[in-house]
Amino acid sequence: MEFAMVGAGAMGLRYGVLLQEAGNDVTFVDTWQPNLDKVHQQGGVYVSRDGQGRHLVPVKLVTPETYQGDPDVVIFFTKQMQLAGFLKRCAHFFNDKQYAFTCMNGMGHVEKLQQYFADDKIIAGTALIATVLNGPGDVDFMGKRGAGKMNMANLTEKPDEMTHRLFDEFKKAQMNPTLTTNFKGTLMTKVVFNSVMNTLCTLFEMQMGEYGNFEKAYDLSRQLIDEAYDVCERAGITLVSTRDEELHALDYNCRVTMPLHYPSMYQDMVHDRPTEVDYINGYIAKLGAEHHYDAKTHVFLTNLVHLSEYHRANLKQAREKQAAQTETVHTSR
Template structure:
């Protein structure tokens, strides 16, 4: 399989570099953000890769703007901010073909519906990645955690695992992405959304590493638990069953923050300290919308969405301290 990774941010670089360097696959990066592609080209068509702020080294890459790209990959992997998706797909539309597979493992919700405008259901693979990664700067990525840690999960939108999906899963396994597969499409996607709705949003507002949240010894019981129950109530009302139970989700939140990547700053924080819009509307806001569409309420998630936006506006008075390079 030949891959085109759309978006050379933290997760796009993580997936692409692992596929290229570990699995030995041919990978192209298609970068819709001009400042990012300019920086990578200025560096001599290399990106800098570190692990836990150590062993920084150059990795050669092939990077193109959407307009420049004229290759024919077997698989497109989309990793960008939800608010970038529609425009990027429009720019790439002439490059899409019926034999290609689209993988969307982005944060939040909203991208799958956009992919459906360009790809058939049996060609769309939705996914989630519990893999901590930091973009220090354009073309400079830091893998957080030990090698071959972190997991990812995938599902075909059609509900049927195809031969192409099996090949993608094999390549992802070879790349140390530790993939699993389920025919439960929405359950697969929402498992990560519900996780991020707690740890990403709260860590961002308090400018904290995920492990630091546990300094408040009531974090799981008094903050995470009510938010998880509210999100699961919304899913139940919509007839969606997640891959994990409520209790398993809470145990995972504690384990990830305490033992797996306690020093990680989530992607929402990374946007926040760089004065970019966050994806709160596509995570907490999406959960609140799901609840209301199905006759229940998720007031905490609606409140948290608005608090994140308030924190964004407060940056003009209290500029955040970028701790990513520390």
Template sequence: MKIVVIGAGAMGLRYGVLLQEAGNDVHFVDTWEPNVEAIKKNGGVTVWRDGKDERFAEISVSYPEEYHEEPELAIVFIKDMHTVETMERCKHFISKNTYVMTNQNGFGGAEYIAQFVPRERIIAGTAMIATVMKGPGKVDFIGKRGAGHVHIVRVEGEPNEFIYKVAAEMEKALMNPTVQKDYMGTVWTKLVFNSVVNTLCTLMNMKMGEFAAYKNAKEMSRKLIYEAYEAIDAEGFKMEVTRDELVDQVMYVSQVGNPLHYPSMHQDMTTNRPTEVDYINGAIVRLAEKHGLQAPYHSMLVDLVHLKEESRKYQN
């Protein structure tokens, strides 16, 4: 399959490198100049697995304006708040036959992409795969090979031949894909998961396993998840799992799956980038308010993350 990955950051590199090694024709486009120039200079990226087993992966990269081929699939891995401006720079190579897939963290990425691509040609989804960008052209794949999993779903319409073709390529790459049928349920299940571990690990400057080791971690998770589900139930979304199943999933992934991982929001905070809290916890607050409900736990977390963002300018 001919694939272009839009965003050669941590997750973009994880997807693209694995899919390339599975036999696909993969090219990367990125807008972060230090990253693009480092990859061009070296002819690829340095890859670690859990901080060990360093290796080099040859890849090709360019700025959006330099790429003029027509991919079958474009995979978008950029921050939600940058989706529209990046898609503007990439729209010239998104043909009428190109599908666009996003596994971005928050809620909004697919909706922004729909300004450029028909909804029936957008594949959304979630990734339970942890990856860390260690610097320009340097990436660390967290977790054993084949340990994570991916859910993919068409934004509009039933699963078709193409989404199963994508799933087959992901299977070859040991990404353990599952094709889902409910777009909102799939995306919001991961969003609520992220609203716990992403946000709390960022605020407390801790790894997922360190969070899970706290005696009240499960109760904190339960409060946040139950509050989110009140809004979700009011909207009528059909989630992939029950409230208690998601609580257990948060604890299991934190304790067993990725205990040494700093979530992506933490990585943004420590590298002085804006976080996606408005697209995660903030999305829950907005959904609650839509139905005349309150989400005080999530509202407080939004303010605390933004306060921590502000605090960075006072640090030496």
């Protein structure tokens, strides 16, 4: 199959490289100039696994404006706040025969995809696959080959021939897909997972395993999960796991599959990039408000993450001001 991978960050590179290794034609489409420059300079992307075996994988990487392919599937792995801009710049190569697929974090992306693709051409899902972008053109796949899993569902909840073809390609790429017919419930189950793991690990700058070993981790997780499930029940969303199953999944991923992993929200925070908390905890809080339920804990955590962003921005500004003053003193001498 021919794929256009829109977004060549950590997850975009992982999906794209694995699909390419499984025999597919993959072109990466990105707008981050340092990434474009580095990949073109070195002739591909450097790939490691758990920090080991770093090697160069040749890839095709272009800007939206220079892409000239006609893919069967366009896969989107951008940050939520970047998607609208990517879609606008990529619209020239979209057509009514193509399918759109995404496993992006949070909620809000499907509505944007619907502006460019018909409902029966949209497939979305969730990925429990840890990946770290070390820098431009340098990615680290966390876990052994075949580690992690993903879920996928059609927006119409009616799998068709292309859905099964895509499922087969993900399976060949060893991404362990599961096909469901519960679209909103599939996506929201991952949002609930991230509302605990991403947010708390980011606020306290800790790996998932460290959180999982905290004696009160169960209580913290239970409070957030119960509140999120209460919201979903009021919104008429049936999640694909029970509350207890979600708690077990959190614990298992912390202790067994990804104990050394820092979630993507943490990676954004420490690199002074905007986080997606509004599309995760903030989305749960907003959905609750729409159904007359006050998700107080999720509101509180959303505001805490924004407070941390605000504090880090002030510190960065102060450091830059001090550096500029120091440079001025040295120059005057």
